[in-house]
Amino acid sequence: MTASSTIPTTRAVATAFDLTTGLTEDRASLKRPLSAMAGMYSDTAAFDAQVARDDVLSYEFYDFDVPSLETEVAYGTSITYPGKVGDEYFMTKGHFHTRLESAEIYFCLSGQGLMLMESPEGDVQVEEFRPGRSVYVPGRYAHRSVNTSSDEPLITFFAFPGDAGHDYGTIETKGFRKIVVERDGAPVLLDNPRWGN
């Protein structure tokens, strides 16, 4: 996703975005329909049925400038829509950074949800997203945003080192160790029954 270049960005960049929706008309977003999440949700039958019925937009995000040098800062907004596959809330794919040690900062603009994080050694950390709350994702932790609201999109602003890169491979093959599902109207964290498979 990040364009690689050895030429630093030398011009100032400004992007106006809506503080509630995270949307901007200045750029095009990258869109992830539910079908782009094949293999990510634990209830595969519910996933297949839902994609066949209506392949809704599950999340989208903007990279406001895509710098790619270690001295630069990549940033943008991310919009995860409300919804569930079976009992499991809509979420982003999630990734490690290619340069594993790279950290990332998120700031929740609206909605509610969780940031699910795990290290390669299996340490799991979870932080709550609510408006006005920032979440620091430490280096070495894979991270996934989960929208736990029944009706509101989860909107975050994020920033990370320009050369961090996105490594999806591990998550695509093994998944996260935990899943976030609804039980009696509230989110709970469960062991992912399909982890590692």
Ligand SMILES: O=P(O)(O)OC[C@H]1O[C@H](O)[C@H](O)[C@@H](O)[C@@H]1O
């Ligand atoms: O890359 P995904 O796991 O699909 O998540 C989508 C996007 O979400 C976040 O906002 C990150 O900061 C972006 O770098 C990321 O690409």
Ligand SMILES: [Fe+2]
């Ligand atoms: Fe990231």
